[in-house]
Amino acid sequence: MSEIIKEEMIDEDAIVLTIADKIATIRLNNPAARNALSTSVMASIQEMLDDLHGSKEAHVVVLEAVGPVFCSGHNLKEIIGIDREATMLELFEQCSKMMQSIVNLPKPVIAKVNGMATAAGTQLIASCDLAFASSTSTFATPGVNLGLFCSTPMVALSRNVSPKHAMEMLLGGEFADAEQAARIGLINYAVAEEDLDKTVLDYANRIASKSPLTVRTGKAAFYSQLTMPLDEAYAYTSRVMSENMQTLDAQEGISAFLEKRNPKWRGE
Known part of the structure; x- marks a missing residue:
């Protein structure tokens, strides 16, 4: 309710x-x-x-x-x-x-x-x-x-x-x-x-149901790259993905996928 x-x-x-x-x-x-x-x-x-x-x-x-x-x-x-x-x-x-x-x-x-x-x-x-x-x-x-x-x-x-x-x-x-x-x-x-x-x-x-940290990161990156030239957009999003990969949620999500189980998001 x-x-x-x-x-x-x-x-x-x-x-x-x-x-x-x-x-x-x-x-x-x-x-x-x-x-x-x-x-x-x-x-x-x-x-x-x-x-x-x-x-x-x-x-x-x-x-x-x-x-x-x-x-x-x-x-x-x-x-x-x-x-x-x-x-x-x-x-x-x-x-x-x-x-x-x-x-x-x-x-x-x-x-x-x-x-x-x-x-x-x-x-x-x-x-x-x-x-x-x-x-x-x-x-x-x-x-x-x-x-x-x-x-x-x-x-x-x-x-x-x-x-x-x-x-x-x-x-x-x-x-x-x-x-x-x-x-x-x-x-x-x-x-x-x-x-x-x-x-x-x-x-x-x-x-x-998704990781709130990942969604927050992705939404911000989406709007930021829209107005960038192509090379800058790729450079920027490469940094974003590298930083995203270091989060516990990304590591948990990939591990859960490989282990065929539902992920447990921590928001960090």
């Missing part, structure tokens, strides 16, 4: 964090507001990510939402009320920090999407390490339709899909269905709505 670790209620917005069986779940829980990323919601998510950073109880994080809209992006009523550029910049910097915290979290983050995601909501999904969606889910970066180009969502989007597919979404502002989102790499794949919970849980359990 899940234990509610933290529940944030701010301006009628609710974010819930639970941890059970090594899996942490962050749940966007304000369907009436289309799970919009208001400043208070982003602050709450940021606090939860910070808490999870050093958690020994959670090995993997699932990000999910209640209602037909996974996340509609920024709260437009809040944005339209900001009349100072400096305040507006603070809002987008807050969002950017939160998205980077997902990437930099030393635990894999899985987006479980069952509904519509737009603008920063699509950015949120693209920032996660893995994403699975129901076949009825839809995705868009429609800011261009409102005269506000999705420039910050573009950062995460363009690091997941090819430039032409990213520009198709950014310039057209139209919805992509789950099949298209999977085809272009925005999500891993789409499944029937009734299979989504099991699909995500099975994958989360699979990750949680």
